[in-house]
Amino acid sequence: MTTAAPSVSSSLSQPPSEAPTTQGVSTQETIESTPPASVKACKMSQSVLAALRGAETLGPSVYLSNRGNSIRQTQGILQEGYAQYLMDKHHDAKNPYGIINMGTSENKLCYDVLGKRLTKPDMPHFDPSLLQYSDWKGHTFLREEVAKFLTHYCCSPNPLKLIWVSLLYVSNSYGHCVFHVVDAILIPTPFYGVITEDLQLYSDVKLFHVPLDCEVGIQNSRPFHLTEGKLEEGLKRAKQEGLIIRAVILMNPHNPLAEIYTADEMIAFLEFAKRNELHCIVDEVYMLTVFDESVSFNSVLGIDSLPDPQRTHVMWGMSKDFAMAGIRIGTLYTENRDLVEALAQLGAFHGVSGNSQHQVAQLLQDREWISKEFLPENRRRLKAAHSYLTGELQSMGIPYLDRHAALYVWADLRKFLREPSFEEELSLWKGFLRHKVVVSCGQAFCCSTPGWFRIVFADQQHHLQLGQTHRFLMYSRPCCKEPESKLRIKGPTL
Numbered sequence: 001m002t003t004a005a006p007s008v009s010s011s012l013s014q015p016p017s018e019a020p021t022t023q024g025v026s027t028q029e030t031i032e033s034t035p036p037a038s039v040k041a042c043k044m045s046q047s048v049l050a051a052l053r054g055a056e057t058l059g060p061s062v063y064l065s066n067r068g069n070s071i072r073q074t075q076g077i078l079q080e081g082y083a084q085y086l087m088d089k090h091h092d093a094k095n096p097y098g099i100i101n102m103g104t105s106e107n108k109l110c111y112d113v114l115g116k117r118l119t120k121p122d123m124p125h126f127d128p129s130l131l132q133y134s135d136w137k138g139h140t141f142l143r144e145e146v147a148k149f150l151t152h153y154c155c156s157p158n159p160l161k162l163i164w165v166s167l168l169y170v171s172n173s174y175g176h177c178v179f180h181v182v183d184a185i186l187i188p189t190p191f192y193g194v195i196t197e198d199l200q201l202y203s204d205v206k207l208f209h210v211p212l213d214c215e216v217g218i219q220n221s222r223p224f225h226l227t228e229g230k231l232e233e234g235l236k237r238a239k240q241e242g243l244i245i246r247a248v249i250l251m252n253p254h255n256p257l258a259e260i261y262t263a264d265e266m267i268a269f270l271e272f273a274k275r276n277e278l279h280c281i282v283d284e285v286y287m288l289t290v291f292d293e294s295v296s297f298n299s300v301l302g303i304d305s306l307p308d309p310q311r312t313h314v315m316w317g318m319s320k321d322f323a324m325a326g327i328r329i330g331t332l333y334t335e336n337r338d339l340v341e342a343l344a345q346l347g348a349f350h351g352v353s354g355n356s357q358h359q360v361a362q363l364l365q366d367r368e369w370i371s372k373e374f375l376p377e378n379r380r381r382l383k384a385a386h387s388y389l390t391g392e393l394q395s396m397g398i399p400y401l402d403r404h405a406a407l408y409v410w411a412d413l414r415k416f417l418r419e420p421s422f423e424e425e426l427s428l429w430k431g432f433l434r435h436k437v438v439v440s441c442g443q444a445f446c447c448s449t450p451g452w453f454r455i456v457f458a459d460q461q462h463h464l465q466l467g468q469t470h471r472f473l474m475y476s477r478p479c480c481k482e483p484e485s486k487l488r489i490k491g492p493t494l
């Protein structure tokens, strides 16, 4: 199979999730008789995954509805990798030959710094209100702190108001955010693949892919370059296919590219959305992970006057910036009252515990600790881990996108494929797993070109080292092309 740009992601296209418990569903019919490449790739992935599981493949349950069965049965590549990891987790002392997880976007570098802060006397707290039902949008004390926090760190020209802050149970709540208003959503690929499942679990909203090109061409000044023009083209194609697009999803910094879009680029994207009356969901969950002082991040909440405030919704959460994925707290800032009200109804099913809200409020109000201790140390460690991993990639002649944000590197392993196909990509992924390393392959992010992998570096160096040894050395196999020169790695394409 050669590469082709995917167009519509229907439910058959099941990109894997990186969240351990999220499962994809297949409740709709594919909307094209000849599925695009991404659909084929994912269908194939399912069969390979079935082979991986062997006898453990789940048959349909008589106790469940079709929908229940499809939720239970569908598992993507990353979920599969994570499930294998959970069964054989590496532990330095107890399971030294276990699986190293370089697939899940988690920051494991700062538990000591967090531990010190989270065990301070202001953290354990008793107040009856924390044990009672609360406003499902979140306790006022936390929403107030989030509003102040975002005002400060997003450099908002005016104080952001707590009434527009909604607490989400995790920041991975795209389904919650938009399915009230949306039929189909435009999304540049590759993208954080869990969004597909998130939407499918909660709605029948479709994603319409806008594939970004990994090669630098006339229109691209950098690989996977997103432009307003690309969005316009995507929208046009969607209309030709009879879809009504109502929103666009953007990530800044991006997952999996770690790209940081400039203020001008973001304004252009927002203007595009406004012109076409599209909601714009801006995911900024990695906003404080930029670890190069010479690069600045510009939140859309820092824009003087948002082009279309009623249709601009900004997501942020504790999972990435505060390395606290386990606390399950995300937030949405939107000035759209209707959406806030709809979310408040849903909050009843996804409330966050009062104690967690208290702890997070304490952390967010401690500006001194955040700005003087946590962030500088976190950035220093991320930078060191990034430079270790990219140094190793360079020494192995593996090209990568040289970006300085987030917790991962988007690496080009195409030369390790015997042919440019998603089957080969998956077989490489399986090879890593056999060698006890979980990484994330491009089809998990609906990348239109096979051979790209996301490698998470935010872990202790000796874990990266272990992963490294297992991971790449085995691929110095004869079928692989010679490593490219270092010049190419650092060269203009990446």
Ligand SMILES: Cc1ncc(COP(=O)(O)O)c(C=O)c1O
Residues within 6 Å of the ligand: 018, 105, 170, 171, 172, 173, 192, 251, 254, 255, 283, 285, 317, 318, 319, 325, 328, 329, 330
């Ligand atoms: C871009 C992006 N948004 C949202 C999330 C979800 O984060 P949470 O753990 O808060 O659900 C992730 C997690 O990987 C992510 O990468």
